[in-house]
Amino acid sequence: MESRFGNALLLPLTVFTFVHLINSEDFLHLPRLNPVSIGHEQTMHLESGRTLTIKTLAVNPPIFEIEDYLTNIECDHIIALAMASSKWTESTIKGKVDKDKEIRKFNFTQGDKNNDNLLDHLELWYVMPRLQNSLITIKSIPEFVQLYNYDVDGDEKLTNEEFDRIDINVAFQWIENKMKKDKKNVIRLSKQVWLNHDSDEVLRSLKTRVVSLTRLPKGVVDTSEQLQVAQYDVGGHYHGHFDTSKLDKRKCLHSRELDGIKLTEPYDAVKYRLCRYATLMYYLNDVDEGGETAFPVADNATVSEKVIRAGGNIGDLSNHCTDANLVVKPKKGKAVLWYNHLHNKDGWVGDKDPFSYHGGCDIVKGVKWIANHWITVDTDKQRHIRLMNLREKRYRGVERAKQEYNQKQEEQAMKQKETQPQQQEQRKKQHQNLRKHHNNQHLPQSELIGLEDKSYIRNEL
Numbered sequence: 001m002e003s004r005f006g007n008a009l010l011l012p013l014t015v016f017t018f019v020h021l022i023n024s025e026d027f028l029h030l031p032r033l034n035p036v037s038i039g040h041e042q043t044m045h046l047e048s049g050r051t052l053t054i055k056t057l058a059v060n061p062p063i064f065e066i067e068d069y070l071t072n073i074e075c076d077h078i079i080a081l082a083m084a085s086s087k088w089t090e091s092t093i094k095g096k097v098d099k100d101k102e103i104r105k106f107n108f109t110q111g112d113k114n115n116d117n118l119l120d121h122l123e124l125w126y127v128m129p130r131l132q133n134s135l136i137t138i139k140s141i142p143e144f145v146q147l148y149n150y151d152v153d154g155d156e157k158l159t160n161e162e163f164d165r166i167d168i169n170v171a172f173q174w175i176e177n178k179m180k181k182d183k184k185n186v187i188r189l190s191k192q193v194w195l196n197h198d199s200d201e202v203l204r205s206l207k208t209r210v211v212s213l214t215r216l217p218k219g220v221v222d223t224s225e226q227l228q229v230a231q232y233d234v235g236g237h238y239h240g241h242f243d244t245s246k247l248d249k250r251k252c253l254h255s256r257e258l259d260g261i262k263l264t265e266p267y268d269a270v271k272y273r274l275c276r277y278a279t280l281m282y283y284l285n286d287v288d289e290g291g292e293t294a295f296p297v298a299d300n301a302t303v304s305e306k307v308i309r310a311g312g313n314i315g316d317l318s319n320h321c322t323d324a325n326l327v328v329k330p331k332k333g334k335a336v337l338w339y340n341h342l343h344n345k346d347g348w349v350g351d352k353d354p355f356s357y358h359g360g361c362d363i364v365k366g367v368k369w370i371a372n373h374w375i376t377v378d379t380d381k382q383r384h385i386r387l388m389n390l391r392e393k394r395y396r397g398v399e400r401a402k403q404e405y406n407q408k409q410e411e412q413a414m415k416q417k418e419t420q421p422q423q424q425e426q427r428k429k430q431h432q433n434l435r436k437h438h439n440n441q442h443l444p445q446s447e448l449i450g451l452e453d454k455s456y457i458r459n460e461l
């Protein structure tokens with residue numbers, strides 16, 4: 001126990017009594033809300049005295065809906081904060097894409113899954129290049145083949161020779177044109193901005209509420225991402241996607257500062273992956289029409305990511321929103337919580353849950369404002385603990401600096417208080433001398449005032 005509190009005791013107790021470094025035994029497992037069954041309701045008491053109802057919308061993955069989670073004032077406040085920010089980014093059509101990787105993948109043998117020496121539309125769809133932020137569904141493959149007359153014998157399958165006729169640059173161009181021509185072919189059409197939870201009292205209070213809701217340790221919520229606020233206009237959407245990455249050898253992006261990489265550096269997807277254990281999404285306004293959140297495969301009997309991707313259509317939420325197994329309507333103040341990861345055998349974050357596939361349907365009328373509160377947890381438990389301790393130390397550093405600054409300010413104020421009568425006397429004398437000078441020189445009164453401490457003049461007059 002001594003090592004656990006040792007460092008904390010070196011610091012003034014008034015500020016740091018609640019701080020201690022975290023050890024492994026503090027985090028044996030991650031809590032997770034039990035969905036019980038669809039329609040099940042559980043209550044949650046807020047610090048403000050309000051009682052909320054957590055309603056189960058799906059069991060697999062566990063998806064919950066909480067109405068009035070945010071008050072109208074809180075919603076308006078978050079929108080105002082976002083609008084005041086100058087750091088908005090827009091999902092654009094052109095983006096960086098690993099062309100070499102796409103070219104390597106664009107290979108007849110790789111595509112021919114059933115080894116019949118022919119590529120059917122599905123097999124061609126698999127190897128078709130992907131431009132960042134593009135949605136190419138399997139439905140558009142025949143259009144591509146016909147447009148450039150690649151299928152010479154018209155049997156809806158490509159032989160190796162027919163496939164060789166395809167110029168990959170033409171394919172890239174075709175995808176780009178499709179996105180330009182119809183925004184429905186763009187995966188995400190929205191603009192977004194990040195708000196720091198610690199920069200505002202309302203945002204800070206949301207962190208506390210997340211701890212109450214999820215029952216996750218405060219340290220987990222504290223090391224999570226900033227709040228992402230997104231705005232969707234008419235036609236805006238976010239086709240089917242996962243908020244997190246599949247478990248593999250890459251490290252978690254949110255803990256890259258442990259490797260000496262700044263959080264502001266761009267996302268390097270070769271080295272890092274997303275580790276968003278849970279998503280808490282807030283609807284910040286009422287949408288006139290559309291803008292639902294869709295979970296195409298929630299509570300499906302089975303799911304395979306290959307099927308999701310190959311299906312093509314289920315993720316196209318511009319055209320298949322209502323085909324989703326679960327469709328949640330936006331409502332101001334409502335929150336939706338779901339888990340993107342399964343648990344591993346130790347009760348820690350396991351692999352990505354393929355059932356958590358979801359997206360946002362087209363806005364038909366009006367505008368949609370949402371905020372995403374992503375709860376990130378490192379799949380490597382020891383690394384997560386190291387991150388929490390690093391942040392805690394930084395927090396202490398900031399707190400200590402703040403304290404030193406306040407102390408200096410106080411000292412200065414005290415000093416000023418002590419020397420004030422002296423200074424006032426000095427100024428009075430100065431004033432009187434200047435008045436004499438003014439009387440002699442006939443300077444205008446305004447120039448005289450400009451020379452002096454105005455507060456003193458005001459007090460005197």
Ligand SMILES: [Ca+2]
Binds near residue numbers: 115116117123
């Ligand atoms: Ca084949």
Ligand SMILES: [Ca+2]
Binds near residue numbers: 151152153158159162
């Ligand atoms: Ca053919």
